[in-house]
Amino acid sequence: MSENTKKTVELPASITIRDLGERIGSSPIQIIKILMNNGVMANINQIIDFDTAAVVCAELNMDAALEIPEISEEEHGEIPLWRKLIEDEAPENLVKRPPVVTILGHVDHGKTTLLDAIRHTNVAGEESGGITQHIGAYQVVHNSRKITFLDTPGHAAFTAMRARGAQGADIVVLVVAANDGVMPQTKEAIAHAKAARVPIIVALNKIDRDDANPDMVKKQLADAGLVSDEWDGDTIIVPVSAKMKMGLEDLLEAITLVADSNTILANPKGKVIGTVIEAKVDKARGVVATLLVQNGTLYLGDAVVVGLSHGKIKAMYDYYGEKIEEAGPATPIQILGLNEVPQAGDLFQVTASDKEARAIVEDRKAKIAEDKQKKKQASLEDIFSRFQAGELRDLRLIIKADVQGSLDPIISTLNDIDQKEIKINVLHAETGNISESDIMLASASNAIVVGFNVEADSSANKLAEAEGISIRLYSIIYRLTEDIEKALKGMLEPEKHEVVLGKAHVLAVFSFSKVGKIAGCKVIEGIIRRNASMRVIRNGQTIFEGEVASLRREKENVRDVREGFECGIRVKGFNDFSEGDILECYTFEEVPAG
Numbered sequence: 001m002s003e004n005t006k007k008t009v010e011l012p013a014s015i016t017i018r019d020l021g022e023r024i025g026s027s028p029i030q031i032i033k034i035l036m037n038n039g040v041m042a043n044i045n046q047i048i049d050f051d052t053a054a055v056v057c058a059e060l061n062m063d064a065a066l067e068i069p070e071i072s073e074e075e076h077g078e079i080p081l082w083r084k085l086i087e088d089e090a091p092e093n094l095v096k097r098p099p100v101v102t103i104l105g106h107v108d109h110g111k112t113t114l115l116d117a118i119r120h121t122n123v124a125g126e127e128s129g130g131i132t133q134h135i136g137a138y139q140v141v142h143n144s145r146k147i148t149f150l151d152t153p154g155h156a157a158f159t160a161m162r163a164r165g166a167q168g169a170d171i172v173v174l175v176v177a178a179n180d181g182v183m184p185q186t187k188e189a190i191a192h193a194k195a196a197r198v199p200i201i202v203a204l205n206k207i208d209r210d211d212a213n214p215d216m217v218k219k220q221l222a223d224a225g226l227v228s229d230e231w232d233g234d235t236i237i238v239p240v241s242a243k244m245k246m247g248l249e250d251l252l253e254a255i256t257l258v259a260d261s262n263t264i265l266a267n268p269k270g271k272v273i274g275t276v277i278e279a280k281v282d283k284a285r286g287v288v289a290t291l292l293v294q295n296g297t298l299y300l301g302d303a304v305v306v307g308l309s310h311g312k313i314k315a316m317y318d319y320y321g322e323k324i325e326e327a328g329p330a331t332p333i334q335i336l337g338l339n340e341v342p343q344a345g346d347l348f349q350v351t352a353s354d355k356e357a358r359a360i361v362e363d364r365k366a367k368i369a370e371d372k373q374k375k376k377q378a379s380l381e382d383i384f385s386r387f388q389a390g391e392l393r394d395l396r397l398i399i400k401a402d403v404q405g406s407l408d409p410i411i412s413t414l415n416d417i418d419q420k421e422i423k424i425n426v427l428h429a430e431t432g433n434i435s436e437s438d439i440m441l442a443s444a445s446n447a448i449v450v451g452f453n454v455e456a457d458s459s460a461n462k463l464a465e466a467e468g469i470s471i472r473l474y475s476i477i478y479r480l481t482e483d484i485e486k487a488l489k490g491m492l493e494p495e496k497h498e499v500v501l502g503k504a505h506v507l508a509v510f511s512f513s514k515v516g517k518i519a520g521c522k523v524i525e526g527i528i529r530r531n532a533s534m535r536v537i538r539n540g541q542t543i544f545e546g547e548v549a550s551l552r553r554e555k556e557n558v559r560d561v562r563e564g565f566e567c568g569i570r571v572k573g574f575n576d577f578s579e580g581d582i583l584e585c586y587t588f589e590e591v592p593a594g
């Protein structure tokens, strides 16, 4: 590594100038000056976004990297439904199927170029003339084995699928430019792939460039949790140049290797299951959907139900645009014949008839309407109950406000809320209306969307309804923070605090060989209870605390003794009463939430 490698600092999506100063070891005044020179007027408590903070860092000769919150496996490691469905197949019927690969990475690192390069070198048979249109996925053959590539690159598509619990990919190829290194979207992609439990292969791209610095990038990748197998880690890093078509065979080889070590199986004769890759309406052809068959074999003429649409497959095409009549596991196909446009990530299945398919859709629609009603009332509460069940560890918020001037006080007031037990985690704070991508993020990460003096776009509202995401709109900051605070209190384990019930004065001590010592007392304050704890106080000092062992009045066991009455008290584990001791009786009560 070169001596003058710039220091990289990790920063969140938004940060106050004060916090930025602390993180980068610079004075807030200096930061404010830099911002002023760049035409941004800011005060010390002002929240600036990552890009602005990155500019400040650059001026101070540092690199800024986006801090990506770790998504732990148990939090988000959902197993897609189709994989669960395949678990029903008898093991002896399962055979290897081609792996499905998706390409993720930072913008401009070469995802599209890589997908094109692989397609051109490995798909296009001389005579077929190659693929004339993209259907959202294609297959290549490497050493006579097929690999399926999803060719809508970028994590937006992946996130959309993941938010629907249905990602289809078995392997993620993470494209990282060798001259640019690990960037914010690289980290985001790593987080998503890990959360979805999909193995990652790194394509270290642009290796042809003079300024390529593979070692530096490998180090950055190791820091981001992907340690190269050359360094005894378990991530395969393949140097490639998508532009020069170099290293592509090695990349395909790595994919088959990883596929072999992850059992990727299906039953070609089993129940037909698959996922929608993309879908649209074509003026001439009607609804056109690209499906990935994940189990079983789909035939022309089959009746299918896909999310909320259904129909008989009128035509089926492969990725060359050639008509086909059947498609087995891991095959991407385009179909015609659905009555409505399904959504990417929807699962499909084959039914005995279109009539049955229609009935399933009706059922689903009814169920959605019912759930929507329930979710509307329950989503916030639902998040809280999931919290209480230990499924969530923080209250995640996506905050949208009309102006930066509103965002700052909202965030600082939220920060003032007691977060000892439950953390408020602002995943995203931005000015502007609530959009579809906010809802998508909320859905993928179990967050609530909070709007201040903004509206939700109609498409966002629709999506929120479908996904059961709670959007809460406010126009008074106080109401917003009060609601969140209330919510947090509702989420808190009921807090218990001590309540003193009463006090007794030890007048005499009686010894009994069988039970030990009994304090003969007079209750001087409040009440003494048997089902409570007792503190023995001598000369103002607590010398023992324990449970009440017995409470008697005139040889009778009693539940409680009131002020002014005499009684005999034993305390578990204590046998050393002395005349003049004060016994303080106490219990624990829940602090009411409110």
Ligand code: GDP
Binding pocket: 105, 106, 107, 108, 109, 110, 111, 112, 113, 114, 153, 205, 206, 207, 208, 209, 240, 241, 242, 243, 244
């Ligand atoms: P995407 O945003 O990740 O899909 O990136 P693109 O595939 O659009 O590539 C961004 C830019 O990088 C384009 O100008 C490509 O020509 C260039 N590029 C992609 N791969 C390579 C490579 O291997 N070497 C070089 N030198 N340039 C590349």
